[in-house]
Amino acid sequence: xxxxxxxxxxxxxxxxxxxxxxxxxxxxxxxxxxxxxxxxxxxxxxxxxxx
Amino acid sequence: xxxxxxxxxxxxxxxxxxxxxxxxxxxxxxxxxxxxxxxxxxxxxxxxxxxxxxxxxxxxxxxxxxxxxxxxxxxxxxxxxxxxxxxxxxxxxxxxxxxxxxxxxxxxxxxxxxxxxxxxxxxxxxxxxxxxxxxxxxxxxxxxxxxxxxxxxxxxxxxxxxxxxxxxxxxxxxxxxxxxxxxxxxxxxxxxxxxxxxxxxxxxxxxxxxxxx
Numbered sequence: 001x002x003x004x005x006x007x008x009x010x011x012x013x014x015x016x017x018x019x020x021x022x023x024x025x026x027x028x029x030x031x032x033x034x035x036x037x038x039x040x041x042x043x044x045x046x047x048x049x050x051x
Numbered sequence: 052x053x054x055x056x057x058x059x060x061x062x063x064x065x066x067x068x069x070x071x072x073x074x075x076x077x078x079x080x081x082x083x084x085x086x087x088x089x090x091x092x093x094x095x096x097x098x099x100x101x102x103x104x105x106x107x108x109x110x111x112x113x114x115x116x117x118x119x120x121x122x123x124x125x126x127x128x129x130x131x132x133x134x135x136x137x138x139x140x141x142x143x144x145x146x147x148x149x150x151x152x153x154x155x156x157x158x159x160x161x162x163x164x165x166x167x168x169x170x171x172x173x174x175x176x177x178x179x180x181x182x183x184x185x186x187x188x189x190x191x192x193x194x195x196x197x198x199x200x201x202x203x204x205x206x207x208x209x210x211x212x213x214x215x216x217x218x219x220x221x222x223x224x225x226x227x228x229x230x231x232x233x234x235x236x237x238x239x240x241x242x243x244x245x246x247x248x249x250x251x252x253x254x255x256x257x258x259x260x261x262x263x264x
Contacts, residue, residue, distance in 0.1 A: 008212060010205065010208050010209065010212070011205075013198060013201040013202050013204075013205050014198075014202060014205075021209070021212045021213065023212050023213075023214075023215065024215060025215065025216075026213050026214065026215030026216030026217075026219065026220075027213070027216060027219075028209075028213075044208060044212055046204060046207075046208060
């Protein structure tokens with residue numbers, strides 16, 4: 001059985017577009033060309049507060 | 052990231068003197084500068100100081116090494132690069148500014164070009180952010196500086212999402228550190244390094260050079 005992929009998205013503040021990340025593979029797998037988020041892909045939120 | 056020197060093409064396998072929260076200003080040097088460029092340098096430096104960034108330019112570092120290497124290490128070690136271009140600057144000086152801008156973009160630094168007067172950017176810079184000296188200049192420069200915090204947040208988030216790709220995660224963590232100066236990112240990078248099982252690597256190894264920032 002293949003390993004379940006852990007895919008999330010975050011918005012690149014420079015381009016304004018979302019990028020899709022495969023956490024299991026440790027790589028960016030897609031850059032969205034149009035506005036808005038990918039459907040059905042969770043948005044990764046900030047993990048910690050900066051000190 | 053592996054840094055190859057522009058002077059001889061060999062790997063730069065000594066520790067970089069990183070300059071967190073520092074902007075490398077790329078502009079013509081010397082006393083013959085047009086007054087508009089001198090005034091702009093002052094204006095940009097003041098805005099950077101207000102935003103708690105240090106400023107360096109080609110005249111800032113004094114070392115015994117050759118000039119090109121000195122400029123290159125300055126450009127690589129800073130998280131932000133601002134180029135000031137003006138129609139009155141000599142073509143060969145403009146070419147140097149664009150060359151340095153290219154380094155910074157290739158190394159993932161935040162760059163912006165400030166255009167004074169009717170100067171046309173080369174077509175390869177069509178996607179490079181620029182700010183014209185017009186009525187919106189102050190607001191646009193402030194907007195660029197304010198955006199740097201969001202970019203640091205993004206790099207931090209990517210670093211945490213890419214932990215299965217440790218060297219890339221460390222590089223993103225370093226970009227977040229350079230933009231913020233926040234030591235938490237140094238600790239996070241060391242944590243990623245420790246999980247890689249590379250404790251036997253030498254001090255000059257690429258992995259150690261990456262994590263020691």
